[in-house]
Amino acid sequence: MSENLDNMNAGEAKRPTFLTVLCILTFIGSGLGVLGGILGLLGSSVLASFAPAGGTVLVSALSLLASILCLFGAIQMWGLKKMGFMLYLGGSVLSLIVGIMNAMSVGAAMDEISDMSADMGAEMSQVNDAMSNVASTAAWTGFAMGLVITLVFVLMYNANRKHLVK
Numbered sequence: 001m002s003e004n005l006d007n008m009n010a011g012e013a014k015r016p017t018f019l020t021v022l023c024i025l026t027f028i029g030s031g032l033g034v035l036g037g038i039l040g041l042l043g044s045s046v047l048a049s050f051a052p053a054g055g056t057v058l059v060s061a062l063s064l065l066a067s068i069l070c071l072f073g074a075i076q077m078w079g080l081k082k083m084g085f086m087l088y089l090g091g092s093v094l095s096l097i098v099g100i101m102n103a104m105s106v107g108a109a110m111d112e113i114s115d116m117s118a119d120m121g122a123e124m125s126q127v128n129d130a131m132s133n134v135a136s137t138a139a140w141t142g143f144a145m146g147l148v149i150t151l152v153f154v155l156m157y158n159a160n161r162k163h164l165v166k
Contacts, residue, residue, distance in 0.1 A: 013080050019160040022153065023078045026088070030071035033095075037064025059101050066094035077157065082164040085157055092150045099143040106139035107132075 040060030069091025076084025 013165050015080055016163055019163055022156055023074045026070060026074035030067045033067030037067050059098055063098045066091045066098055080164050081166045085161055088157060092154055096147060096150060099146050103139040103143045107136040
């Protein structure tokens with residue numbers, strides 16, 4: 001009887017611990033990304049009433065899609081399916097595109113605010129220019145950190161592709 005169970009278990013592929021940890025971390029991160037994407041879509045409709053920010057809906061929708069792709073890819077890799085890596089990779093690339101769009105839109109929005117404040121005086125204009133530089137730098141720094149984290153996860157998942165069977 002135990003010999004039959006051993007033979008049945010021998011035919012099943014076992015998920016390595018490293019892949020399990022990666023998937024769990026992705027479940028957490030992508031799950032929060034899905035939640036953030038949903039809240040971003042809801043919030044972008046409110047922001048649209050204050051400023052003509054038509055791009056925020058697109059960015060929020062793409063961010064949500066990227067998170068869903070990464071989450072579904074991790075679920076597939078949890079089941080040791082090779083297609084999960086491709087889904088995760090697609091979601092990761094899309095998230096990088098969204099990061100670039102975000103960083104560019106922050107810079108553009110801050111430049112627009114600086115242009116509007118030019119009429120308020122030289123001191124106010126200098127303050128707004130400094131804030132614009134800080135906001136733009138923070139946005140691009142956030143993108144760079146996201147790029148590094150995404151590349152590290154893609155490389156770690158790629159190292160585990162040999163365990164993906166289906």
